[in-house]
Amino acid sequence: MTSMAQAQDAQADDQAPERDVIIVTATLRAADVQDIPLAVTAVSPAQLDRQNVQDIKSLTSISPSFNVQSSQTESQGTSIRIRGVGTTGNNTGLESSVGVFIDGVYQSRPGIALGDLLDLERLEILRGPQGTLFGRNTSAGALNITTQRPDLTEVKAFGNFTYGNYDFFNVQAGVSVPLVTDQLGLRISGAYRKRDGYLKSATVPGAESGNRDRYIVRAQLLWEPSPDVSVRLIGDYAKADENCCDAVIVRETELVPFFAFHGLPNSGVVASGPQALKQLRTNSQQFNNDTEQYGFSGELKWDIGPVQMT
Known part of the structure; x- marks a missing residue:
């Protein structure tokens, strides 16, 4: 019975398809993504091209747990969240609880990390606290971006x-x-x-x-x-x-007539509703x-x- 079971296991191993090994540096050393005890989404440049991901804000199409929100301006009012956890507020002085690292360098504000994803080797979304290896401001997770290195052998x-x-x-x-x-x-x-x-x-x-x-x-x-x-x-x-x-105002508040009691204009907005949404009109x-x-x-x-x- 033992010999037969071993023979079946050996045959199954021979027939098992070889998987592509995905190397990541989520633990600050190169390792197979299946050998590290972290929740990691590893994205290759080919995946970014197929999904037409040009910058960090578009990563939601690849990893739904990763979310970027901007209010008023991207440079000052950007908040990054992983699994719904992130720094609340659009104050410029707030540092994000999702750390962004480009070639190992920490980006202290989310707004300065929203540039185009250019000439990448790999991109890793690390979910959950990463303070042990990546330091402060990674209590919700980290985004680890690595660019292509120069080639030393050919043009x-x-x-x-x-x-x-x-x-x-x-x-x-x-x-x-x-x-x-x-x-x-x-x-x-x-x-x-x-x-x-x-x-x-x-x-x-x-x-x-x-x-x-x-x-x-x-x-x-x-x-x-x-x-x-x-x-x-x-x-x-x-x-x-x-x-x-x-943004387009889809529905105006019903309390507009009462604004006059507080010294606010009660004329409402110029464009709102389905027609404004169809014409993409804002105020x-x-x-x-x-x-x-x-x-x-x-x-x-x-x-x-x-x-x-x-």
């Missing part, structure tokens, strides 16, 4: 272009060049995205909201003088000049969302025998 390049309604167009391109084979490499990538606004104001002529006008440039230098030492330098610059985040002025940011980081990895220092 590589990529590019894509997308066009859509409201005169939307998005272009991304990049190139990786080995300056010294197997030792020194350079990688430069950039993206530009533009779209007209789809919400028109009924009170301010020409005012619109929901438009896009942003670009980002990133340059990397990777130096590996020996198999035990690796130095990676990254510099980036991003700028946005947009209008966000107006507000433009909420400016102008941002400019740049960053520089350096990473040294040194294998010194029994331990690896980063």
